[in-house]
Amino acid sequence: MLRVHRPGLMTTVQDAGRVGAYHLGMPPSGAMDRFSFSVANLLVGNTDAHAALECTYLGPEIEFTEPAHIAVTGADMPLKINGEPVDGWTCHAVSPGEVVSFDFLKAGARAYLAVSGGIDVPPVLGSRSTYTLTGTGGLDGRALREGDELKTGAAATSAAAGASVPEELRTVHPSQVELRVVVGLASYRLVPESLAAFFTTDWRVTPDANRVGYRYRGGAIEFVDRTPPAGAGSDPANVVDIGYPVGSIQVPGGSEPIALLHDAVTAGGYATIATIISADLGRAGQSRTNDVTRFVEVTLEEALTARHELAARLTRVHEALGAG
Numbered sequence: 001m002l003r004v005h006r007p008g009l010m011t012t013v014q015d016a017g018r019v020g021a022y023h024l025g026m027p028p029s030g031a032m033d034r035f036s037f038s039v040a041n042l043l044v045g046n047t048d049a050h051a052a053l054e055c056t057y058l059g060p061e062i063e064f065t066e067p068a069h070i071a072v073t074g075a076d077m078p079l080k081i082n083g084e085p086v087d088g089w090t091c092h093a094v095s096p097g098e099v100v101s102f103d104f105l106k107a108g109a110r111a112y113l114a115v116s117g118g119i120d121v122p123p124v125l126g127s128r129s130t131y132t133l134t135g136t137g138g139l140d141g142r143a144l145r146e147g148d149e150l151k152t153g154a155a156a157t158s159a160a161a162g163a164s165v166p167e168e169l170r171t172v173h174p175s176q177v178e179l180r181v182v183v184g185l186a187s188y189r190l191v192p193e194s195l196a197a198f199f200t201t202d203w204r205v206t207p208d209a210n211r212v213g214y215r216y217r218g219g220a221i222e223f224v225d226r227t228p229p230a231g232a233g234s235d236p237a238n239v240v241d242i243g244y245p246v247g248s249i250q251v252p253g254g255s256e257p258i259a260l261l262h263d264a265v266t267a268g269g270y271a272t273i274a275t276i277i278s279a280d281l282g283r284a285g286q287s288r289t290n291d292v293t294r295f296v297e298v299t300l301e302e303a304l305t306a307r308h309e310l311a312a313r314l315t316r317v318h319e320a321l322g323a324g
Contacts, residue, residue: 001065002115004148005099008060010210013119013138013150016048017262018127025266028246029129029137032110032211032262032285035310036074036171039317040114043071043091045159050118051128053144055111057288059102060144062113064094068152069116069159075108075173075286090164108173108286116159117152131263133212169317171282176202176292179259179280181249182303186239186271194222198273203257203293211263214284216293221254223271233269243267247276247284249295259284279306 014037017030031037031054041050053060059077072079072088079086080101086092088111094100102111121128121139130138139148187195203216223236231240237252244250244260250270251257259276261284276284277298287293298306 002119002150002152003063003065004060004144004146004150005063006061006101007144007146007148008055008102009058010056011060011144012054012130012132012142013051013121014054014129015051015118015127018125018129018131018137021125022266026125026136027131027263027266028127029131029211029262030127031112033074033112033171033282035282035314036110037112037114038314039089039165040071040073040112041118042317042321043073043089043159043163043165044069044114044116045155045157046114046116046118047156050114050153050156051121052112052114053119055102055113056109057105059111059113061099061101063097063099065096067096068094069155069161070094070100071114072102072111073114073165074111074171076106077108077111078103078106087164089170091159091161093161107175108171109288110285115152116155118155120151120153133263163321165317166320169313169320171286173286176294177283177287178294178296179284180277180296180298180303180306181247181274182277182300183274183297184272185242185248185275187273189223189237189239189271190273191222191224194220195273197221198257199295199297201294203295205287205289205291205293206256207289209287209289211261213261213264214259214287216257216259221251221257221273223254235270237270239269239271241267241269242272244272245275247278247281248272249274249276261285277303277306279303279310
């Protein structure tokens with residue numbers, strides 16, 4: 001059992017995501033930084049089917065009432081046990097009565113606290129992930145609150161206290177990032193000069209950045225003049241309704257691009273000019289207010305190669321930990 005003394009700014013239960021319900025209008029939710037989430041679970045003997053805690057900007061303070069193994073990965077949000085600093089990206093044993101807390105965030109946006117056996121909340125549509133917009137999944141469909149109690153389940157394998165991920169396989173979080181994108185689905189709505197400028201502009205993350213989407217500021221986007229087709233709105237960015245892939249970027253009004261992320265709606269009437277590749281979604285979710293982003297165009301083949309490279313990196317973590 002975990003007892004929440006302080007909930008942090010935005011701490012939610014997340015797993016690998018709710019797959020297979022997109023056609024119902026249900027986004028996947030799940031960990032924003034899938035790599036860090038997976039590594040945290042590996043360290044404590046879990047699989048991706050086990051839920052962990054995603055801690056945004058300010059971590060929680062949690063007391064353990066029974067023995068467990070824990071690990072924290074993702075953002076540089078230093079971990080403490082009973083007030084004493086301990087290493088991140090490392091498996092630690094905790095005893096009943098010990099309290100886990102976090103120091104101030106140094107880099108990145110989201111840390112992942114995995115506990116042996118995972119956070120045991122009822123699955124909804126095959127996932128324990130929290131989707132706060134509809135109050136679905138997680139702990140009553142919401143972020144943690146003071147006084148909450150969380151049960152844990154059974155770990156898939158035994159954990160080894162002291163096991164640590166090699167430095168070269170850990171993620172780092174610079175204040176300026178490049179996000180690779182595939183152009184489309186409605187990029188034809190932009191004048192060519194604006195599409196070119198989209199890739200040369202330093203875009204800054206605005207305070208409007210959360211699990212639903214990230215809004216960026218830094219330039220203007222001009223759309224091709226046209227008479228709106230039947231079913232489309234009057235905004236130059238409007239099209240007849242279109243599906244929104246996770247990571248798709250739209251520019252309502254032509255002013256501030258919005259990257260739709262894990263808790264976003266699944267369709268709507270704004271042109272999507274590009275989509276962040278899956279391998280870079282974690283990097284997007286680890287950027288924070290005022291961080292600079294450059295978007296870089298890649299081909300579909302390059303996007304698939306990046307996905308395979310990220311999977312290979314996770315395999316190297318498995319091997320380094322002796323997990324497979």
